[in-house]
Amino acid sequence: xxxxxxxxxxxxxxxxxxxxxxxxxxxxxxxxxxxxxxxxxxxxxxxxxxxxxxxxxxxxxxxxxxxxxxxxxxxxxxxxxxxxxxxxxxxxxxxxxxxxxxxxxxxxxxxxxxxxxxxxxxxxxxxxxxxxxxxxxxxxxxxxxxxxxxxxxxxxxxxxxxxxxxxxxxxxxxxxxxxxxxxxxxxxxxxxxxxxxxxxxxxxxxxxxxxxxxxxxxxxxxxxxxxxxxxxxxxxxxxxxxxxxxxxxxxxxxxxxxxxxxxxxxxx
Amino acid sequence: xxxxxxxxxxxxxxxxxxxxxxxxxxxxxxxxxxxxxxxxxxxxxxxxxxxxxxxxxxxxxxxxxxxxxxxxxxxxxxxxxxxxxxxxxxxxxxxxxxxxxxxxxxxxxxxxxxxxxxxxxxxxxxxxxxxxxxxxxxxxxxxxxxxxxxxxxxxxxxxxxxxxxxxxxxxxxxxxxxxxxxxxxxxxxxxxxxxxxxxxxxxxxxxxxxxxxxxxxxxxxxxxxxxxxxxxxxxxxxxxxxxxxxxxxxxxxxxxxxxxxxxxxxxxxxxxxxxxxxxxxxxxxxxxxxxxxxxxxxxxxxxxxxxxxxxxxxxxxxxxxxxxxxxxxxxxxxxxxxxxxxxxxxxxxxxxxxxxxxxxxxxxxxxxxxxxxxxxxxxxxxxxxxxxxxxxxxxxxxxxxxxxxxxxxxxxxxxxxxxxxxxxxxxxxxxxxxxxxxxxxxxxxxxxxxxxxxxxxxxxxxxxxxxxxxxxx
Numbered sequence: 001x002x003x004x005x006x007x008x009x010x011x012x013x014x015x016x017x018x019x020x021x022x023x024x025x026x027x028x029x030x031x032x033x034x035x036x037x038x039x040x041x042x043x044x045x046x047x048x049x050x051x052x053x054x055x056x057x058x059x060x061x062x063x064x065x066x067x068x069x070x071x072x073x074x075x076x077x078x079x080x081x082x083x084x085x086x087x088x089x090x091x092x093x094x095x096x097x098x099x100x101x102x103x104x105x106x107x108x109x110x111x112x113x114x115x116x117x118x119x120x121x122x123x124x125x126x127x128x129x130x131x132x133x134x135x136x137x138x139x140x141x142x143x144x145x146x147x148x149x150x151x152x153x154x155x156x157x158x159x160x161x162x163x164x165x166x167x168x169x170x171x172x173x174x175x176x177x178x179x180x181x182x183x184x185x186x187x188x189x190x191x192x193x194x195x196x197x198x199x200x201x202x203x204x205x206x207x208x209x210x211x212x213x214x215x216x217x218x219x220x221x222x223x224x225x226x227x228x229x230x231x232x233x234x235x236x237x238x239x240x241x242x243x244x245x246x247x248x249x250x251x252x253x254x255x256x257x258x259x260x261x262x263x264x265x266x267x268x
Numbered sequence: 269x270x271x272x273x274x275x276x277x278x279x280x281x282x283x284x285x286x287x288x289x290x291x292x293x294x295x296x297x298x299x300x301x302x303x304x305x306x307x308x309x310x311x312x313x314x315x316x317x318x319x320x321x322x323x324x325x326x327x328x329x330x331x332x333x334x335x336x337x338x339x340x341x342x343x344x345x346x347x348x349x350x351x352x353x354x355x356x357x358x359x360x361x362x363x364x365x366x367x368x369x370x371x372x373x374x375x376x377x378x379x380x381x382x383x384x385x386x387x388x389x390x391x392x393x394x395x396x397x398x399x400x401x402x403x404x405x406x407x408x409x410x411x412x413x414x415x416x417x418x419x420x421x422x423x424x425x426x427x428x429x430x431x432x433x434x435x436x437x438x439x440x441x442x443x444x445x446x447x448x449x450x451x452x453x454x455x456x457x458x459x460x461x462x463x464x465x466x467x468x469x470x471x472x473x474x475x476x477x478x479x480x481x482x483x484x485x486x487x488x489x490x491x492x493x494x495x496x497x498x499x500x501x502x503x504x505x506x507x508x509x510x511x512x513x514x515x516x517x518x519x520x521x522x523x524x525x526x527x528x529x530x531x532x533x534x535x536x537x538x539x540x541x542x543x544x545x546x547x548x549x550x551x552x553x554x555x556x557x558x559x560x561x562x563x564x565x566x567x568x569x570x571x572x573x574x575x576x577x578x579x580x581x582x583x584x585x586x587x588x589x590x591x592x593x594x595x596x597x598x599x600x601x602x603x604x605x606x607x608x609x610x611x612x613x614x615x616x617x618x619x620x621x622x623x624x625x626x627x628x629x630x631x632x633x634x635x636x637x638x639x640x641x642x643x644x645x646x647x648x649x650x651x652x653x654x655x656x657x658x659x660x661x662x663x664x665x666x667x668x669x670x671x672x673x674x675x676x677x678x679x680x681x682x683x684x685x686x687x688x689x690x691x692x693x694x695x696x697x698x699x700x701x702x703x704x705x706x707x708x709x710x711x712x713x714x715x716x717x718x719x720x721x722x723x724x725x726x727x728x729x730x731x732x733x734x735x736x737x738x739x740x741x
Contacts, residue, residue: 028726052676062652066673154632187629195711230716233701
């Protein structure tokens with residue numbers, strides 16, 4: 001089975017959701033929105049609940065022993081086939097590029113990491129490149145600008161997919177910000193170790209966002225959005241940080257992730 | 269030069285509060301970067317040239333001893349005297365001996381980062397030789413008694429007003445805010461030095477193995493004047509700067525000025541090949557080449573060898589949002605920005621500079637612009653891992669990492685913690701952002717809110733949905 005060609009639309013598309021610990025704990029709505037969008041385009045979504053954190057904060061701070069422990073758990077959490085889709089360029093990049101480094105001296109785990117990594121896609125990348133979605137069928141409306149998260153853009157090379165999707169939403173007025181690919185200053189552990197530098201970079205980013213006059217800033221990574229949103233909320237700027245998945249899902253996601261009691265099984 | 273790299277956090281905070289520095293930094297890095305991007309966009313062969321340069325450099329690293337031997341033989345054949353220094357102390361000793369033996373009392377020096385590594389000026393001053401920096405930026409910071417804060421724009425942190433005051437004090441010139449006037453003052457002062465100096469000191473951008481040439485890329489012409497006017501020329505160059513053939517030089521000349529300043533070609537490219545021959549109109553009577561190992565062969569043996577491909581263009585500095593925010597001095601040694609964060613720990617030892625690899629968000633902008641494709645973010649990650657293995661991390665960080673990994677090994681425990689955090693978060697913040705967190709997160713919330721944990725984590729929501737589905741089956 002190859003994972004780069006589009007599957008027949010009639011077939012149910014097996015997708016495991018890699019929901020990320022950050023969204024799980026801070027923005028579960030992002031996970032629900034991801035499920036809604038995936039189901040809208042014919043995915044049979046499975047959610048392995050044994051997954052926790054991909055280990056990136058430990059890996060990025062040089063604590064590889066701990067990172068390996070978490071990575072092993074992720075590798076065991078996902079089934080042996082089907083796509084793995086995540087609303088995060090950063091976490092996808094960790095599995096695809098970080099795990100092979102972590103397990104470079106363990107051939108068996110390395111093989112597993114590579115096999116899993118090949119099946120991992122960031123949400124917008126999956127929708128556009130794998131499913132061939134051209135219209136996300138979202139009823140979201142508002143003026144939106146897009147922040148290229150470093151790991152989605154430079155790590156996975158995804159720049160056009162999120163923009164294509166945003167531009168295809170009739171209610172969305174899409175506007176580019178200057179330096180959309182400049183780091184927002186989050187950097188995970190960096191923002192804790194060097195908060196002043198981090199904040200200086202966030203202020204730069206927020207200036208660029210405000211200059212667009214957009215009501216929403218969106219991105220493919222929640223880390224950036226929590227960081228940017230934290231500055232926005234402190235000052236009270238008239239702009240909202242919102243994850244791309246939530247914009248794609250729209251105001252009334254077709255299939256609520258949290259179905260009311262007695263609801264029928266959604267999708268397939 | 270004294271290593272203060274581990275004071276990065278403190279230096280950075282100081283830099284962030286320095287309004288003049290902040291203005292100058294923003295302006296300069298933005299300009300360099302914009303020019304670089306425009307020059308690269310206008311050069312359709314950039315990617316291909318970059319790939320070729322990277323390949324040539326890799327070949328050099330694979331056969332460094334062979335190419336160096338060839339370079340030395342060819343340079344000596346053309347009258348140069350080649351010295352090799354194992355470390356900084358030996359390099360200083362050799363430099364001082366050369367100056368003494370040549371009877372030099374005044375030396376003019378063009379820009380050289382390698383000479384900063386070995387504290388060249390101090391070494392010569394120690395034996396009674398005056399060294400005058402002739403690159404305008406270097407001249408300014410020499411008057412100020414400071415170190416370069418940028419590889420190609422060493423005085424980027426100085427305003428014209430500060431420069432005018434420095435000139436007034438040291439050269440006795442009247443105050444002015446006209447840059448051309450300031451440049452004129454420096455030129456006039458330096459011209460006298462060029463004419464009376466017994467030795468010209470330069471760095472070297474490339475050493476060409478098949479001709480024994482030292483190639484110097486400058487914009488001010490001081491490099492050329494300093495290598496042809498004085499009787500003696502001393503070039504101080506790292507061993508990794510060798511390239512196999514003169515035919516390889518154009519590849520690098522296409523990349524270096526574009527990456528550095530956005531120029532198609534720099535104003536001067538000097539190819540200095542041996543001493544003055546009979547019939548030559550100009551050129552040094554004596555030429556010394558001081559090759560620096562200073563930790564480079566050790567780097568060559570290890571997992572960071574590609575860092576030796578660096579051509580010192582400083583594109584990674586200009587592209588780095590951390591460098592843009594704090595400038596070069598924060599890095600506490602000769603090299604700054606992403607290349608400094610990698611190179612400094614490798615040259616001075618990780619214990620002396622373990623703070624530097626942490627001075628990056630790993631955004632990858634540096635690797636994107638590097639003309640010789642050095643995997644800088646990968647190396648930063650690797651150095652952070654080395655720091656852990658060498659016992660250079662704080663017990664607090666290790667304990668936090670162990671605790672966090674311990675929680676993440678059990679999804680059930682994580683969910684329990686998430687739910688408790690969710691309840692506490694709602695209770696204390698009423699759903700708004702968290703405005704103040706205790707150390708070590710207090711810095712985070714100084715000017716930003718921290719997100720509130722959701723009342724119900726997604727994993728719980730999913731269980732509810734799944735439960736609901738199963739009921740209807």
